[in-house]
Amino acid sequence: MKMRHTVLALTGAAVTALTGLFAVLQWDDATQVAPMVSAVIAVGSLGVTVWAALPGSRVRSRSDAPIRVARTGTARVGTGGTANTGVMGSAATVRRAEVEDTGEAEAGDGGDANTGVKEG
Structure with missing residues:
Protein backbone atom coordinates (compact mmCIF):
# COMPACT_ATOMS: atom_id res chain seq x y z
CA MET A 1 0.00 0.00 0.00
CA LYS A 2 1.35 3.43 -0.89
CA MET A 3 2.12 5.94 1.84
CA ARG A 4 -0.76 8.21 0.78
CA HIS A 5 -3.24 5.36 1.01
CA THR A 6 -1.87 4.35 4.40
CA VAL A 7 -2.21 7.89 5.75
CA LEU A 8 -5.75 8.13 4.39
CA ALA A 9 -6.72 4.78 5.92
CA LEU A 10 -5.23 5.69 9.30
CA THR A 11 -6.99 9.06 9.26
CA GLY A 12 -10.32 7.39 8.52
CA ALA A 13 -9.74 4.86 11.30
CA ALA A 14 -8.87 7.62 13.78
CA VAL A 15 -11.99 9.63 12.89
CA THR A 16 -14.15 6.51 13.24
CA ALA A 17 -12.58 5.61 16.59
CA LEU A 18 -13.03 9.12 17.98
CA THR A 19 -16.64 9.22 16.79
CA GLY A 20 -17.29 5.94 18.56
CA LEU A 21 -15.51 7.15 21.71
CA PHE A 22 -17.55 10.35 21.87
CA ALA A 23 -20.77 8.40 21.27
CA VAL A 24 -20.05 6.14 24.26
CA LEU A 25 -18.76 8.77 26.71
CA GLN A 26 -21.02 10.85 28.90
CA TRP A 27 -21.20 14.54 28.03
CA ASP A 28 -18.95 15.60 30.94
CA ASP A 29 -16.30 13.03 30.00
CA ALA A 30 -16.46 13.93 26.32
CA THR A 31 -15.93 17.63 27.05
CA GLN A 32 -12.75 16.73 28.94
CA VAL A 33 -11.39 14.35 26.28
CA ALA A 34 -12.18 16.51 23.23
CA PRO A 35 -9.69 19.34 23.97
CA MET A 36 -6.88 16.84 24.54
CA VAL A 37 -7.63 15.03 21.29
CA SER A 38 -7.81 18.38 19.47
CA ALA A 39 -4.43 19.43 20.86
CA VAL A 40 -2.77 16.17 19.79
CA ILE A 41 -4.27 16.42 16.30
CA ALA A 42 -3.19 20.07 16.00
CA VAL A 43 0.42 19.26 16.90
CA GLY A 44 0.43 16.31 14.48
CA SER A 45 -1.03 18.46 11.71
CA LEU A 46 1.60 21.11 12.28
CA GLY A 47 4.34 18.49 12.04
CA VAL A 48 2.96 17.09 8.79
CA THR A 49 2.63 20.60 7.36
CA VAL A 50 6.26 21.41 8.14
CA TRP A 51 7.39 18.05 6.72
CA ALA A 52 5.46 18.66 3.49
CA ALA A 53 6.95 22.15 3.13
CA LEU A 54 10.55 20.95 3.37
CA PRO A 55 12.42 21.22 0.06
CA GLY A 56 12.62 18.01 -1.87
CA SER A 57 10.37 16.04 0.45
CA ARG A 58 8.03 15.05 -2.39
CA VAL A 59 10.42 15.24 -5.33
CA ARG A 60 13.14 13.04 -3.88
CA SER A 61 11.38 9.79 -4.70
CA ARG A 62 10.96 10.70 -8.36
CA SER A 63 14.31 12.39 -9.00
Whole structure:
Protein backbone atom coordinates (compact mmCIF):
# COMPACT_ATOMS: atom_id res chain seq x y z
CA MET A 1 0.00 0.00 0.00
CA LYS A 2 1.35 3.43 -0.89
CA MET A 3 2.12 5.94 1.84
CA ARG A 4 -0.76 8.21 0.78
CA HIS A 5 -3.24 5.36 1.01
CA THR A 6 -1.87 4.35 4.40
CA VAL A 7 -2.21 7.89 5.75
CA LEU A 8 -5.75 8.13 4.39
CA ALA A 9 -6.72 4.78 5.92
CA LEU A 10 -5.23 5.69 9.30
CA THR A 11 -6.99 9.06 9.26
CA GLY A 12 -10.32 7.39 8.52
CA ALA A 13 -9.74 4.86 11.30
CA ALA A 14 -8.87 7.62 13.78
CA VAL A 15 -11.99 9.63 12.89
CA THR A 16 -14.15 6.51 13.24
CA ALA A 17 -12.58 5.61 16.59
CA LEU A 18 -13.03 9.12 17.98
CA THR A 19 -16.64 9.22 16.79
CA GLY A 20 -17.29 5.94 18.56
CA LEU A 21 -15.51 7.15 21.71
CA PHE A 22 -17.55 10.35 21.87
CA ALA A 23 -20.77 8.40 21.27
CA VAL A 24 -20.05 6.14 24.26
CA LEU A 25 -18.76 8.77 26.71
CA GLN A 26 -21.02 10.85 28.90
CA TRP A 27 -21.20 14.54 28.03
CA ASP A 28 -18.95 15.60 30.94
CA ASP A 29 -16.30 13.03 30.00
CA ALA A 30 -16.46 13.93 26.32
CA THR A 31 -15.93 17.63 27.05
CA GLN A 32 -12.75 16.73 28.94
CA VAL A 33 -11.39 14.35 26.28
CA ALA A 34 -12.18 16.51 23.23
CA PRO A 35 -9.69 19.34 23.97
CA MET A 36 -6.88 16.84 24.54
CA VAL A 37 -7.63 15.03 21.29
CA SER A 38 -7.81 18.38 19.47
CA ALA A 39 -4.43 19.43 20.86
CA VAL A 40 -2.77 16.17 19.79
CA ILE A 41 -4.27 16.42 16.30
CA ALA A 42 -3.19 20.07 16.00
CA VAL A 43 0.42 19.26 16.90
CA GLY A 44 0.43 16.31 14.48
CA SER A 45 -1.03 18.46 11.71
CA LEU A 46 1.60 21.11 12.28
CA GLY A 47 4.34 18.49 12.04
CA VAL A 48 2.96 17.09 8.79
CA THR A 49 2.63 20.60 7.36
CA VAL A 50 6.26 21.41 8.14
CA TRP A 51 7.39 18.05 6.72
CA ALA A 52 5.46 18.66 3.49
CA ALA A 53 6.95 22.15 3.13
CA LEU A 54 10.55 20.95 3.37
CA PRO A 55 12.42 21.22 0.06
CA GLY A 56 12.62 18.01 -1.87
CA SER A 57 10.37 16.04 0.45
CA ARG A 58 8.03 15.05 -2.39
CA VAL A 59 10.42 15.24 -5.33
CA ARG A 60 13.14 13.04 -3.88
CA SER A 61 11.38 9.79 -4.70
CA ARG A 62 10.96 10.70 -8.36
CA SER A 63 14.31 12.39 -9.00
CA ASP A 64 16.19 9.12 -9.40
CA ALA A 65 13.76 7.54 -11.83
CA PRO A 66 15.17 7.21 -15.34
CA ILE A 67 13.64 9.11 -18.24
CA ARG A 68 13.20 6.77 -21.20
CA VAL A 69 12.62 7.93 -24.75
CA ALA A 70 12.23 5.35 -27.51
CA ARG A 71 10.87 5.06 -31.04
CA THR A 72 9.90 8.70 -31.47
CA GLY A 73 8.64 10.19 -34.71
CA THR A 74 10.13 12.84 -36.95
CA ALA A 75 10.49 16.50 -35.97
CA ARG A 76 11.07 19.29 -38.49
CA VAL A 77 11.32 22.98 -37.82
CA GLY A 78 12.02 26.04 -39.91
CA THR A 79 14.46 28.88 -39.42
CA GLY A 80 15.53 29.51 -35.84
CA GLY A 81 13.43 26.79 -34.24
CA THR A 82 14.22 23.65 -32.29
CA ALA A 83 13.41 20.13 -33.45
CA ASN A 84 13.70 17.48 -30.75
CA THR A 85 12.99 13.74 -30.87
CA GLY A 86 15.17 12.92 -27.87
CA VAL A 87 15.55 14.52 -24.44
CA MET A 88 16.48 18.12 -23.65
CA GLY A 89 16.71 19.47 -20.13
CA SER A 90 18.80 20.42 -17.14
CA ALA A 91 21.94 18.54 -16.13
CA ALA A 92 19.94 16.61 -13.53
CA THR A 93 17.37 15.62 -16.14
CA VAL A 94 19.73 14.51 -18.90
CA ARG A 95 21.87 12.55 -16.43
CA ARG A 96 18.92 10.16 -16.00
CA ALA A 97 17.95 10.05 -19.67
CA GLU A 98 17.96 6.86 -21.73
CA VAL A 99 17.38 7.38 -25.45
CA GLU A 100 16.86 4.57 -27.96
CA ASP A 101 15.84 4.46 -31.62
CA THR A 102 14.71 8.09 -31.87
CA GLY A 103 13.29 9.58 -35.03
CA GLU A 104 14.79 12.19 -37.32
CA ALA A 105 15.08 15.82 -36.28
CA GLU A 106 15.62 18.49 -38.93
CA ALA A 107 16.09 22.22 -38.35
CA GLY A 108 16.29 25.07 -40.84
CA ASP A 109 18.85 27.91 -40.89
CA GLY A 110 19.82 28.97 -37.39
CA GLY A 111 17.74 26.16 -35.92
CA ASP A 112 18.66 23.35 -33.59
CA ALA A 113 18.00 19.63 -34.03
CA ASN A 114 18.35 16.96 -31.34
CA THR A 115 17.81 13.22 -31.66
CA GLY A 116 19.61 12.15 -28.50
CA VAL A 117 20.32 13.74 -25.14
CA LYS A 118 21.07 17.45 -24.89
CA GLU A 119 21.58 19.66 -21.87
CA GLY A 120 20.09 23.10 -22.09
